[in-house]
Amino acid sequence: MVVGRLGFDGLLVVIVIVIVVLLGQQTVQTANILAVFSYALGSSYVLVTPYIQQLVSRGHRVTMISAPVTYMPDIEGVQHIRVAKLKELTEDLEIYEYEAAVPTKWYEASFIADYFYNCSKLILEDAGVRSLLHNASAQFSMVVLGVPHTDALYGFGKHYNASLVGLAAYGGAWNIDFLAGNSAPSVYEPMSASGFTAGLSFFEKWINLIFISEERLVERFIYLPRQLKLYKRHFAADSSSLLEMRRKFSLILLNQHFSLGRVRSNVPNLVEVGGMHLAQLAEPLGAELQSFLDGATDGAIYFSMASDMLEKWFPPDFHETMLTAFGQLKQRVVWTTKRQESEITSNNVYIRRRQPQREVLHHPNVKLFITQGGLLSLIEASYYAVPVLMLPVYFDQHINAERMERLGIGRCLNFHELTPKVVLEGIQEMLHNASYALNARELALRFRDQPMKPMETAVWWTEYVLRHKGADHMRINEQDMSLMQYYSVDLFSVLFGRIGLTALIVGFLAYTVATIALQSAHYLFKLSIPVVS
Template structure:
């Protein structure tokens, strides 16, 4: 019996609904206690969108959400940070070498993790054993003890990478990685590495991997056992918790970041926080609309305060801006705004992403923070980057390689290189064209970063953890992953061949010689000596050589 048109239509609609509808309302715990505002700018939009999709959210955070919907409950994490609270000191961190800097990060974030776990709200929350969660989402930022929440609630674990690519995920997600061409995030090299840079990249990458496993992770392990001691024992190790991670959402995208192989369980959602531009406040809008020669936006993010720069550095900017035809919007965080700069608009708050979308913006002077870089890419604005600390150096090197930025490390900043770089950004059309091209590549995606994030989060819920998205490399010991066992077998075989082949070949040669000698004596008894004897001797020599070669080939076939 044939279906009529209405029946067919209903069937198609029902089928599409079944396969595309979101999961039913899930109860989700989001653990993101790090106090950095930029981290919350990345994570909180994801939390709000999950709530908008009718999921019930419990959020552990230092930073609050303004006017949260009723299905978001905030558990306040206290902030007693040993990390630098004043950006004055941050302007000096560029002098810190890689390895001490790494240990400082580990130790400071260990303290941050404990600050979270001993917060009154969190301590009360830990004592409750009758709660239920379908999913735990935790920030990927060296606070691994918090992964124990996933074990407590027997829920799948998703990690949100708020910073640059963290190479540690390769081991527990089964992702292929090699330091021969992929720069480690704690080195200051990018692009085609020289032999020396590859050696340094290899040493630092392996050193950090080893010390992280045997030092930093063990400290986090001890912390987890201290604060989750009311759970059934024994508790899983941090390494076991990492191996059970279902999905990692990265704040990257190949259009402006490193192109690398990724398993299905690692998904790029870079720029997830960026929304369509909104109308600017009246004073800012008028200032930009009247900028006939264009305008420059100067902003150092949510943490660094340009007003706390040393005076000699500030003079570089003031002296340069005096002679510009362009207007400057400067995010100034200090109380006393500089005077007598008619072409500069100072304010302690500015809607950065919306400003960068204004058609009169010609350049962005930035510290190279991840979110700032992404907003510049999204709006197609070239960057003059002055990296100060953390991942900013590497961020700027990446975007510089795309042709849309000039990079000046803060410690090398002087009036000459700043004026030269700013002049290049403003007057060399190649920077603007490259910025627009990178922006086109970034926006040419099948789904928005937010839709992509929501799909994969709900995918993990639908498929009860979706552990099948990880490759078999997770279970491989290191020697199998690097083919050390195969190389060892080749080495042993070559060594055996080297030592025994002379003996074998000598034995084969003697055996052939004996057999041929006897054969020739028999043949000689039937023929007269002369030409035939000479021919037989030559034949004996040829057959001996052939037998030796055949013996070598036979031995090689046995060994290999």
């Protein structure tokens, strides 16, 4: 009957279309993927969770090594290996007092090196991980892990002869460029912002070049040695194999986007996916919070310093300073803090330990976001067009804040010099200067205007590496972009080397001739003086 109505040729076309559609749903052969994330803080898993969910939804089989479920929730279809001691590491971090928030560069490097060493060590010594490594039937074609500073974990790639994909939660830096094969990074991208400048003048550029040269020494003598020791203990006795693995990344996904004021020249295997965590469904507002924000006829302010751990580093009077300033506002304030609600007496403040941040920022009455300047928070503020008043504390927060100031959507206050008056003046300036809101809306338009959503970009390039078995063709040849060539040191050495040598010789000869001439003149002068008897 069907054949009679469509005809044989028509039925054949329908069958072909159905087959094409069914095949089109599977664009890449499903793969075994090992995901290794050593984060001991929950915020970074906000980036990881939707990415892994997408890979599973595409049919890939994922085994994931991570922190306990407190930080990283279970994902259906994923085989989880939980490293319980990573939670203890977070608790250990909280022993550092307020003074640790203002470290020297070397203190900060040692602090971070200790942290990442312990992350790598706890993972590699975990019984579940050891069992996986000794399971001869376990095979993976890709290893996805966090970068940088956890170099010992790159050994998973060598162990399984798998492609390495990195996820840079804090965006790009010179050491991530190095992992991607670009050994000649820009002087504008340090690992840490402590002591770094905007790099606008010639003098500042040279300061930054010296700064990053120091960072290379820090990595060589503080970060790498301990990671190398772990690597040799668990994967190989030959240290050169780790150095080789550090140059084998097929792809690194950068949690940044050029529209957010971080324009840089990326090699093909560095792909910007800033905002990919927005693919996760946002937590809805509760009825009480919804009513509080709806009733903010003069506008609302959202205040969150993101991490409970940071509260250990606040000045002793920090909460009282902020509360005094908020008490003088007409606007309502939604405040995320571990302080008890009973401690807050102001009627215009809604305080909870956890708030649905994205939906708060999305509410039309929210006019300002007061934040420490963490990257995920600033990405969300940019997406929802909310100006930011920043109180940076440590690491990347300072340079993130400087970038938002340069874009005209934020102001930065000195965390260590806050008074109620300073806070109130900063808030009033941002609420009453229309340029901040206007710039925030323009930034949101630019950030949202992308050919693919960030998560779609991340998954597409991940599967591209799978389709092309590591995609070695994406890596730049070092001889095409050496440090000498990047900074034109080779050209300068040829030009100024020859010119300089010539000038040196001419100068030396001129000096010699002048010296001989002066000595001769002096000698003749002495001869011309009559001798008095």
